[in-house]
Amino acid sequence: MSAKSKLYLLAGLSFLAGNAMAQHICISTPNTSLVLNAPNGGELKYLYYGSKLSETDLQHINDASNCNHTAYPVYGMNCPGEAALSVKHADGNMSTQMEVVSVSTNQEKQSTLTTIHLKDKVYPFYVDVHYKAYQDVDMIETWTEISHTEKKPVYMSQFSSAYLPIRRGNVWLSHLSGSWANEGQLTQEPLQPGMTVIKNKDGVRNSHTSHAEVMFSLDGKPQENTGRVIGAALCYTGNYKLKIDTDDSDYHQFYAGINEENSSYMLSKKEVFRTPAVALTYSDKGLSGASRNFHKWGRTYKLAHGNVVRDILLNSWEGVYFDINQKGMDQMMSDIASMGGELFVMDDGWFGDKYPRKNDSSSLGDWVTDKNKLPEGIEGLIRDAKKHGIKFGIWIEPEMANTISELYEKHPEWILKAPQRDPVLGRGGTQVVLDLANPEVQDFVFKVVDDLMTQYPDIAYIKWDANMAIMNHGSNYLAADKQSHMYIEYHKGFESVCQRIRAKYPDLVIQACASGGGRANYGYLPYFDEFWVSDNTDALQRIYMQWGTSYFFPAIAMASHISAAPNHQTFRTVPLKYRIDVAMSGRLGMEIQPKNMTDEEKELCRKAIADYKKIRPVVQLGDIYRLVSPYDHLGVASLMYTSPEKDKAAFYWWKTEHFVNQHLPRVTMAGLHPDKTYRITELNRIDNQPLPFEGKVYSGAFLMENGLEIPYTHKVDYHKLNDYASRVLYLEEVK
Ligand code: DGJ
Numbered sequence: 001m002s003a004k005s006k007l008y009l010l011a012g013l014s015f016l017a018g019n020a021m022a023q024h025i026c027i028s029t030p031n032t033s034l035v036l037n038a039p040n041g042g043e044l045k046y047l048y049y050g051s052k053l054s055e056t057d058l059q060h061i062n063d064a065s066n067c068n069h070t071a072y073p074v075y076g077m078n079c080p081g082e083a084a085l086s087v088k089h090a091d092g093n094m095s096t097q098m099e100v101v102s103v104s105t106n107q108e109k110q111s112t113l114t115t116i117h118l119k120d121k122v123y124p125f126y127v128d129v130h131y132k133a134y135q136d137v138d139m140i141e142t143w144t145e146i147s148h149t150e151k152k153p154v155y156m157s158q159f160s161s162a163y164l165p166i167r168r169g170n171v172w173l174s175h176l177s178g179s180w181a182n183e184g185q186l187t188q189e190p191l192q193p194g195m196t197v198i199k200n201k202d203g204v205r206n207s208h209t210s211h212a213e214v215m216f217s218l219d220g221k222p223q224e225n226t227g228r229v230i231g232a233a234l235c236y237t238g239n240y241k242l243k244i245d246t247d248d249s250d251y252h253q254f255y256a257g258i259n260e261e262n263s264s265y266m267l268s269k270k271e272v273f274r275t276p277a278v279a280l281t282y283s284d285k286g287l288s289g290a291s292r293n294f295h296k297w298g299r300t301y302k303l304a305h306g307n308v309v310r311d312i313l314l315n316s317w318e319g320v321y322f323d324i325n326q327k328g329m330d331q332m333m334s335d336i337a338s339m340g341g342e343l344f345v346m347d348d349g350w351f352g353d354k355y356p357r358k359n360d361s362s363s364l365g366d367w368v369t370d371k372n373k374l375p376e377g378i379e380g381l382i383r384d385a386k387k388h389g390i391k392f393g394i395w396i397e398p399e400m401a402n403t404i405s406e407l408y409e410k411h412p413e414w415i416l417k418a419p420q421r422d423p424v425l426g427r428g429g430t431q432v433v434l435d436l437a438n439p440e441v442q443d444f445v446f447k448v449v450d451d452l453m454t455q456y457p458d459i460a461y462i463k464w465d466a467n468m469a470i471m472n473h474g475s476n477y478l479a480a481d482k483q484s485h486m487y488i489e490y491h492k493g494f495e496s497v498c499q500r501i502r503a504k505y506p507d508l509v510i511q512a513c514a515s516g517g518g519r520a521n522y523g524y525l526p527y528f529d530e531f532w533v534s535d536n537t538d539a540l541q542r543i544y545m546q547w548g549t550s551y552f553f554p555a556i557a558m559a560s561h562i563s564a565a566p567n568h569q570t571f572r573t574v575p576l577k578y579r580i581d582v583a584m585s586g587r588l589g590m591e592i593q594p595k596n597m598t599d600e601e602k603e604l605c606r607k608a609i610a611d612y613k614k615i616r617p618v619v620q621l622g623d624i625y626r627l628v629s630p631y632d633h634l635g636v637a638s639l640m641y642t643s644p645e646k647d648k649a650a651f652y653w654w655k656t657e658h659f660v661n662q663h664l665p666r667v668t669m670a671g672l673h674p675d676k677t678y679r680i681t682e683l684n685r686i687d688n689q690p691l692p693f694e695g696k697v698y699s700g701a702f703l704m705e706n707g708l709e710i711p712y713t714h715k716v717d718y719h720k721l722n723d724y725a726s727r728v729l730y731l732e733e734v735k
Pocket of ligand 1: 317513515532
């Protein structure tokens with residue numbers, strides 16, 4: 001950079017212009033910088049992403065690095081490399097070569113939007129690369145808009161949202177995988193030469209198996225509270241592909257976007273194709289630091305009602321399954337109200353007229369009350385909820401139908417199905433997916449919610465389920481030459497319906513459920529308040545699932561319910577205290593038949609609900625510090641939440657392996673203020689004696705350097721002894 005360099009500073013963005021060619025753009029958040037070189041008429045290059053740069057360091061940033069990577073690689077002029085974008089132009093030319101035309105910035109309320117406008121050197125083909133930098137949280141969203149004015153359509157075979165080179169060294173990848181009832185399993189592995197691909201092809205849901213979020217630990221084996229970490233989350237509801245290409249260069253090359261498989265896109269003249277955003281964060285405070293960034297950004301900008309604490313609910317599913325009836329619902333409402341709960345949710349099984357929903361093989365699509373089960377209808381249930389002083393919520397699965405339904409009889413053309421072929425059927429042997437590419441179907445799905453809310457405006461909560469993948473490629477609505485748009489159009493239709501619902505019902509609480517945790521993605525969360533983490537409610541397995549899920553999603557979004565023992569999925573018998581202590585680390589609820597509980601159990605739950613109300617703001621709105629990972633198999637897992645002011649904290653400790661005379665590590669806390677002092681209170685105590693440190697005061701420094709010795713058995717009467725142990729401690733600043 002010449003001595004004549006000039007630094008142009010805008011809020012959150014600076015340009016550094018030197019010789020005729022170089023123009024550095026520095027995109028900033030409170031603690032991070034992302035630097036690009038965007039010379040007019042030249043190639044857009046990536047230079048730096050990490051801790052915030054000083055003006056001095058920014059001046060010579062290009063001399064400090066050997067990175068010569070383009071910021072949005074396109075195919076055709078560097079064929080052996082991977083590309084973010086690959087197109088066939090109208091004349092058949094398979095190559096693209098983009099140059100910077102201009103850079104624009106737009107100051108938005110809490111963010112700065114920087115757009116680098118690129119154009120092909122020859123063709124009227126354009127890519128706008130966007131970076132949205134938040135001013136109060138270390139998050140940068142990036143995406144592209146692709147368009148052209150060529151004479152005929154352009155065919156896109158690859159269209160990633162973003163690309164990021166990551167300097168090789170000892171870089172480890174953390175990512176989530178799993179399956180139904182085992183979602184959010186954490187894998188941590190060093191990046192090796194070759195291609196790492198994380199993908200989804202479900203069509204409807206996208207987070208049962210792998211997740212569209214990753215973290216890169218740049219300083220070797222991932223640590224929770226130290227080390228540099230880059231986190232990335234693709235915010236999309238549909239099929240995705242994340243790729244990390246470790247070739248012969250000095251950089252791992254990260255690509256994220258819509259999964260292009262079976263989805264090549266014919267881009268018409270003047271049509272603008274917008275790729276979903278990738279949210280990038282950087283933290284030098286380890287994985288938990290990156291998680292706190294995701295959580296703060298998620299609560300403030302993504303989740304519906306992200307800063308409003310959630311009601312404590314009872315869901316009817318594991319309590320009664322399809323056996324819904326008015327008396328039973330009334331009894332469950334009365335029970336949850338008596339334990340201090342605030343909301344009752346009636347799950348599957350309440351609907352169907354000609355074909356009443358008795359099991360999972362019929363009725364989806366027929367969203368009318370089954371009058372045999374509920375003679376006084378939903379109005380009767382809402383009346384009963386009011387009588388018990390709680391709110392009422394209801395389950396729907398509006399994107400689906402069963403072939404045994406009045407809807408299917410009337411509109412067989414509305415389902416996704418290949419022409420000339422019988423459909424592959426899903427759940428119950430009769431389930432099919434509606435074609436959300438079709439505007440009439442979109443209207444229908446909107447109307448499912450709109451009708452319920454118009455008839456029963458007191459419905460406070462909807463559980464929106466989705467229990468089937470797209471098993472048939474074929475849209476009766478899309479033209480033959482647009483069949484490859486099916487997955488993309490499905491999700492455009494889905495989002496458009498969600499937007500209509502949110503515009504009309506901004507206060508409604510909606511849960512994203514999809515056979516459990518199939519819809520944990522920031523693409524969904526602007527329309528949903530929370531997601532169901534898993535259909536597996538076993539507390540021990542939930543520790544692992546919730547641990548992984550917490551990498552990217554805040555506790556306020558993670559529905560976590562106390563259920564029966566033996567557990568209905570694992571058949572494991574876990575004591576109620578442990579089930580409570582695990583559920584209380586997320587958005588607490590219950591999923592159990594209360595009439596089968598003893599008075600003592602109900603009393604424990606009543607106390608737990610009262611205690612949870614005390615710590616609810618800390619858990620749901622606070623900062624996470626993960627302390628001991630269950631995946632390290634040290635016999636214990638532990639995490640804590642602190643309030644932003646660091647005057648309150650909730651500490652969780654769960655024994656994960658059960659042996660006699662174990663030597664469990666003493667857990668040191670994190671996230672407290674070293675100079676503040678905190679009084680310790682155990683919540684959900686079952687022991688006959690309080691813990692030795694009950695009510696005592698310790699400094700934040702002591703708790704973070706030494707920690708408290710947690711006994712790994714409970715001192716209870718002999719007949720109550722069992723193999724589990726867990727503790728929840730509440731820390732309050734003593735002023
Ligand atoms: C799958 C969900 O994950 C369950 O919680 C429950 O709502 C059932 N569907 C109902 O069919």
